[in-house]
Amino acid sequence: MVLPFQPLTVAFRDVQYYVNIPMGFKQKKVQLLSDITGAFRPGILTALMGVSGAGKTTLMDVLSGRKTGGIIEGEIRIGGYLKVQDAYARVSGYCEQTDIHTPHLTVEESLIYSAWLRLPSYIDSETKASFINEVLETIELDEIKDSIVGIAGVNGLSTEQRKRLTIAVELVANPSIMFMDEPTTGLDARAAAIVMRAVKNVVETGRTVVCTIHQPSIHIFEAFDELILMKTGGRIIYSGPLGQNSSRVIQYFQNIPGVPKIKDKYNPATWMLDVTSKSAEAQTSIDFADVYETSTLYKENIELVKQLSSPPPDSKELEFPTRFPQNGWEQFKACLWKQHLSYWRSPSYNLARFFFFSVSSVIFGILFWQRGTKINNQQDLFNALGVMYSALFFFGINSCSSILPFISIQRTVMYREMFAGMYSSWAYSFAQVIIEIPYLLGVALLYVMITYPMIGFYWSAY
DSSP, X not given: OOSOOOOOOEEEEEEEEEEEOOXXXXXXXXXXXXXXXXXXXXXXXXXEEESTTSSHXXXXXXXXXXXXXXXXXXXXXXXXXEOOHHHHHHSEEEEOSSOOOOTTSBHHHHHHHHHHHXXXXXXXXXXXXXXXXXXXXXXXXXXXXXXXXXOTTTSSSOHHHHHHHHHHHHHTTOOSEEEEEXXXXXXXXXXXXXXXXXXXXXXXXXXXXXXXXXXXXXHHHTTOSEEEEEETTTEEEEEEEOOGGGHHHHHHHHTSTTOOOOOTTOOHHHHHHHHTSHHHHHHHTOOHHXXXXXXXXXXXXXXXXXXXXXXXXTOOXXXXXXXXSSOHHHHHHHHHHHHHHHHHTOHHHHHHHHHHHHHHHHHHHHHTTTGGGOOOSHHHHHHHHHHHHHXXXXXXXXXXXXXXXXXXXXHHHHHHHHHTTSOOHHHHHHHHHHHHHHHHHHHHHHHHHHHHHHHTOOSSOO
16 A cells, blocks of 8 residues: 555453433333454454344444443453544544435545545645555546546435445545445445455455444355354354354354254355344254353453453554644635535536526515615605615525525535544534635625615615
8 A cells, every 4th residue: 555554453342332211211221232352353354243233333333432322331442552532533434334425526536535634644645646546446446536426316326336435435544444334235246246345455455344244145244254243132142253165153153052054055144143043042042142152262252352452562552643634724625625616516506596596586676666765754764774674684594595405415424524533613614604605695796786776775875
């Protein structure tokens, strides 16, 4: 890679997660994760699997620091040091299940924007450009780098291309650790294979990559190196390597008395979920979590976690002098650049505003036709002032209501970017205000040029 990075391990021990129950219920809190111990290592693709409600996404959110509510207990270490969220956020990336991107940027511009705000300020523009091109090639997006992202399900990129863009936007920040929430969900077999090929390319760079996955095909499942399998209630029932053709995990479960053998050419992932389901546990009277905690595999994992909980020699704790990679001025410029492109590439939105205000100003002028010329007494003056107030109020309300659909699309993008530590709220807000000024100024001039003479106000004070 053009930019070096520090390979980091993630070791966690006895992690518990509780959520508080609203008043009126007997229980005060519910436990979603119970005694979770394990580790993620560089260059190894780890799958988090389990039935719906097992807690796989909850575990990943807890480990990545996305869970801000509830009660988290236990120990999480990054590179052997206790996790400090502000520093951890700078070396980790999170690919959400929902692909959230600015629809008016191209693929390459999306990466430029992410690199601008997330890479350290000391990296020069040429190195950034080279790294962006390398990421485009790694994720196989170089052929569509000039395509507009668009709105999901409406226009622009396909679902599979959006998934890869989500990975690329995080990878361009040069993280040491990447979390991916169900990257293949909603994709057909071909699209899922393309996405997994991109994920494997990321792993081959030496990064620590963790994916939650739900009922994968046999080819997708066997692309992983290690597996953490969870059961309902947030407990681990297997944590270890898959082995060639899933041999290690199949052997582990088939060695448990009462577990039926896997059929020939049957999907190991589907078989595991079937034999460890809640109904299967009830039939066989096997608690797979208890079986795992008494196994030699569990003891090996405990030893591994102990080893990874100690910092390597000559290593340093993650530490950054500032909260954000870029200063406030650079944040503002990047946000303004993105907003400018978004507005410029939304002619329908801007033309609709100009058309709407043209029509509304004509209607307003007809309603108050030549009221400004009939100022003969105090009441006429009050009426004229009321007309001016109504005109300003009407303009303000229309301006606010017309921008709401545009802002609602950008808002979800802003939440993702702010959580990733790309910029502060004031930088984004100030850029949004500044970019609106020329458009509102043009609309205001049009509004005044039509409304003012129709109402009959004087052009001069003399």
